[in-house]
Amino acid sequence: MHRIRAGFVIALCAFLGGCASSEKWGWYVISPTTRQGRVNIEFLLSGVGWTIALTVCCVALSIVLGFVLFLPRIPGNRWLDALNRAVVELLRSIPPLVSILWVYYGLPVLTGIDLGPFVSGMVALSLYGAAFMAEIYRGGVQSIERGQFEAADSLALSTFDKMRYVIFPQALRRSLPAMGNQFVIILKMSSLVSVIGLTEVVRRANELAVTEYRPLEIYTFLVLEYLVLVLLLSAGVRWVERRLGADEGGAASPVGRAE
Amino acid sequence: MSRSPESRPVPGGETAPVIELAGVNKWFGDLHVLRDVSLRVHPGERVVVCGPSGSGKSTMIRCVNRLEKHQSGRIVVDGVELTDRTEDIRAVRRGVGMVFQQFNLFPHLTVLQNLTLAPMRALGLSRSDAEARARQYLERVRIPEQAEKFPRQLSGGQQQRVAIARSLCMEPKIMLFDEPTSALDPEMIAEVLDTMIELADNGMTMVCVTHEMGFARRVADQVVFMDAGRIVEHAPPAKFFSAPEHERTRLFLGQILSH
Ligand SMILES: Nc1ncnc2c1ncn2[C@@H]1O[C@H](COP(=O)(O)OP(=O)(O)OP(=O)(O)O)[C@@H](O)[C@H]1O
Ligand SMILES: [Mg+2]
Numbered sequence: 001m002h003r004i005r006a007g008f009v010i011a012l013c014a015f016l017g018g019c020a021s022s023e024k025w026g027w028y029v030i031s032p033t034t035r036q037g038r039v040n041i042e043f044l045l046s047g048v049g050w051t052i053a054l055t056v057c058c059v060a061l062s063i064v065l066g067f068v069l070f071l072p073r074i075p076g077n078r079w080l081d082a083l084n085r086a087v088v089e090l091l092r093s094i095p096p097l098v099s100i101l102w103v104y105y106g107l108p109v110l111t112g113i114d115l116g117p118f119v120s121g122m123v124a125l126s127l128y129g130a131a132f133m134a135e136i137y138r139g140g141v142q143s144i145e146r147g148q149f150e151a152a153d154s155l156a157l158s159t160f161d162k163m164r165y166v167i168f169p170q171a172l173r174r175s176l177p178a179m180g181n182q183f184v185i186i187l188k189m190s191s192l193v194s195v196i197g198l199t200e201v202v203r204r205a206n207e208l209a210v211t212e213y214r215p216l217e218i219y220t221f222l223v224l225e226y227l228v229l230v231l232l233l234s235a236g237v238r239w240v241e242r243r244l245g246a247d248e249g250g251a252a253s254p255v256g257r258a259e
Numbered sequence: 260m261s262r263s264p265e266s267r268p269v270p271g272g273e274t275a276p277v278i279e280l281a282g283v284n285k286w287f288g289d290l291h292v293l294r295d296v297s298l299r300v301h302p303g304e305r306v307v308v309c310g311p312s313g314s315g316k317s318t319m320i321r322c323v324n325r326l327e328k329h330q331s332g333r334i335v336v337d338g339v340e341l342t343d344r345t346e347d348i349r350a351v352r353r354g355v356g357m358v359f360q361q362f363n364l365f366p367h368l369t370v371l372q373n374l375t376l377a378p379m380r381a382l383g384l385s386r387s388d389a390e391a392r393a394r395q396y397l398e399r400v401r402i403p404e405q406a407e408k409f410p411r412q413l414s415g416g417q418q419q420r421v422a423i424a425r426s427l428c429m430e431p432k433i434m435l436f437d438e439p440t441s442a443l444d445p446e447m448i449a450e451v452l453d454t455m456i457e458l459a460d461n462g463m464t465m466v467c468v469t470h471e472m473g474f475a476r477r478v479a480d481q482v483v484f485m486d487a488g489r490i491v492e493h494a495p496p497a498k499f500f501s502a503p504e505h506e507r508t509r510l511f512l513g514q515i516l517s518h
Contacts, residue, residue, distance in 0.1 A: 150326050151363035155377035155429060156352035165376055169367050245367075 029214040030221055040208060044221055047204035051229065054121055054190045054200060059183050061126035066133025073138055074163065084134075091131035097192045099124040104196040121193030129186050136178045140171030173244055180237035184230055191226075201225050275338075277302045277433060277464055278323055283332035285318060292318050293329065294488040300481075302432070305465045307475040307496075310485035311511060316468040319485070320435045323466065324355045337432060353381060356426030360438040362418045364410040370397070370421050371406040374428045382429065389428070396424040400454050416447030420454055427458075434458065436467040470515050476500065484508045 030044070031037035069088060072080040094102075104120040107113065115123065144167050152162035194203035205222040209215040276299035285293035292315045300306050308316050321327040322334055325341050325348050334341045336351050365373050374393035378384040384392070397403045400420035402413075410418055419439055426434060436455065440448040452474050459465055459478040469475070475482050475496055482499040484492040484507075492499065492508040503509050 145361075145363075147359060147361050147363035148365065151357075151359065151365070153326060154324055154352060154355070154357035155425070156349045156381040157377055158349065158381070161376075161380040165380065166365055170365075173367070 025217060026214050027217055029208075029212050029217050040212065041221075043208055044201070044204050044218070044225070047199055047201035048225065048229075050118070050198055050200035051187070051190055051225075054118065054125070054193060054198070055183075055187045055229075055233075057122050058125045058129055058186045058190065061122065062129030062133045062182070062186065063179075065126055065130035066137060069130055069134035070137040070141075073134075073141075074159070088131045088134055091127050094128070096125055096128045096189050097195070099128060100192055100196060117193060117196045117198040120196060121190070121198055125186060125189055125193070128189070129182060132182050132185075133179070136175050136182065137171065139178070140175035141167055143174050144170050173241075176237065176241050176244065180234060180241075183233055183237060187229060187233055188226065274301055276300055276335075277337055278466070279333070279335040280319070280322070281333040281335075283319075283322065283329045283334060285315075285322065285327065285329045292488050293322070296332070296485075296488070296490055298483065298490065298493075300433075300464060300466060302464055303462050304480045305459050305463075305478050306467070306481045306483060307479040308466065308468045308483045308485060309470055309472075309475070309511070309515075310483075310491075314485040315488040316485050317437050320357075320437055320466055320468055323433075323435060324352050324357055326357075349381065353429060354432045355435060356429055356431035356433070357435045358419070358422050358426055358437065358439045360441050362410070362415075362422045362442070364418055364422055364425070366410050369407055369409055370402075370413070373410065373421060374425050377425070378428050392428055392430075393424070396427045397421075399427070399457075400424045401450075414447060415443045416450045419443065419447075419451045423451075423454055423458075433464045433466070436465065436469065438468050438470075440469065440471060472500070472512075472516060484511060486511070 028034060028037060030041050032041060069084065072084045100121055103115065103124045104117060107115065107120070148166055148170065149162065152166045157166070190200060191202040194200055194206065197203065199207075201222060205218050209218045212218065278298070278300040280296055280298045283293050283296040284291070296315075296319055298306070298319075308320065310316050318327055322329045322341075323336060328343070329341075337354050339347075339351050341348070341351065364370075365376070368376065371390065371393055374396065375384075375386065375389035378389040378392060379386060394403060394406065397406055400423055402417055402420055402424075405413055405417060405421070410421065413421065419442075423434075423439075439455070440451050443451060448471070452471060455465070455467070455474065456478055465478075467474070467479075479496045482492075482494060482496050483490055484499070484503075484505075486507050492503055492505050494503070499508075500512065503512065
């Protein structure tokens with residue numbers, strides 16, 4: 001996948017290079033050789049920090065919140081399961097853009113607390129991501145063979161120890177690829193927060209596009225920004241997969257970390 | 260909670276059974292899988308359970324450590340009756356080891372970690388004590404050199420011996436075996452049976468579901484034949500193999516001894 005993506009980038013660059021001569025393109029707006037080009041590039045890149053910050057916060061929060069959302073599923077109680085399903089269904093059914101608008105414009109009316117664009121976006125996207133993360137955890141745990149639960153039970157492990165040392169470490173490894181996908185989705189969804197004014201990459205691109213009248217080049221630059229960010233994120237996920245020994249029998253040792 | 264000492268003398272001079280099933284019934288939905296099953300196992304006794312597929316052998320022994328719940332009748336293990344109200348099912352399980360057909364080793368842990376997890380978490384042993392104990396039992400099942408490997412790196416026979424050692428590390432009073440050799444290639448069956456014979460010779464109380472009739476003749480004190488959820492025949496091996504009372508038992512023995 002890594003190679004394919006890298007190949008794609010090279011092909012895209014070649015294509016753009018070829019187009020650069022045509023009069024349809026006006027790369028001067030973001031040409032590093034001119035002063036104005038450099039200023040514009042700097043302006044566009046100034047959104048990257050917010051995009052990264054929002055993504056990191058949302059990923060971290062959805063990992064934790066998703067786990068909290070998943071916890072009621074563990075006892076296998078009918079009522080808890082139903083409640084959990086209802087909450088997850090609700091969170092999943094709200095389009096993220098709608099929940100962003102609701103938290104940003106609606107919540108202050110209701111509570112008088114104005115969270116500002118960053119926190120509003122973070123809350124909305126984290127809840128949305130958490131719903132999916134909860135389902136990913138559930139799928140991971142469900143994929144563990146019944147024999148693993150039974151072996152842990154027969155060894156008199158408590159429910160906590162059984163989940164902590166036997167089930168979760170295996171479930172997590174199996175869930176990592178799905179979690180990685182979800183992180184990429186969160187990164188891309190962070191673009192939605194531009195509508196409430198967070199000056200992340202999309203907002204910056206929009207602002208420049210309306211002043212420079214060169215949407216083609218500016219949005220192409222935006223595509224490349226996301227491409228690079230997604231590549232970095234995927235590489236990070238793969239690094240974690242390797243660290244956890246997703247192929248089973250890796251370096252991770254839950255017992256070793258016991259005390 | 261009342262836990263009786265291992266062999267409490269009862270009036271009449273006999274020792275109390277360490278496992279007692281009295282009139283046990285169990286249903287899976289409409290399927291009546293255990294019908295009035297009664298069985299007593301005394302300390303140090305070895306019971307071999309055989310019978311056709313689906314006759315309820317696994318279900319019966321899984322009721323003993325409450326991996327399955329029975330719906331009527333009494334099950335008393337080491338002085339503790341198993342009911343929904345049994346608060347400390349883990350206390351019972353600490354004294355009852357179980358070996359599964361599919362080994363059910365924890366694939367993400369090394370052999371040593373497989374062996375030390377429960378003693379550390381469920382018995383509260385320190386790491387060094389748990390490791391010393393683990394190595395002692397690995398020695399006993401004759402694979403001390405495999406301690407640092409992961410389960411998938413071992414042969415089936417070795418994995419099953421690790422599983423036996425894992426149970427023994429809890430130093431249980433009772434060992435349950437559910438067809439421990441059925442998933443093994445023929446050349447590995449003997450090494451596992453030898454381990455079990457050694458265990459029996461050392462006085463372990465054992466209930467083994469197995470069709471290894473050579474093993475039954477060699478170590479069993481009682482042989483139990485189940486069919487359609489009932490204990491049909493229950494006799495010492497000499498009588499069981501030479502003069503079974505029931506036609507159904509003769510048919511079954513004819514089938515499994517002929518190949
Ligand atoms: N969890 C379950 N849910 C529903 N039915 C079950 C379940 N476990 C077992 N059964 C059914 O109960 C019956 C007894 O099963 P059990 O596993 O005890 O038989 P067994 O004698 O161990 O057979 P085998 O030799 O194939 O292992 C079978 O008809 C089986 O299909
Ligand atoms: Mg069975």
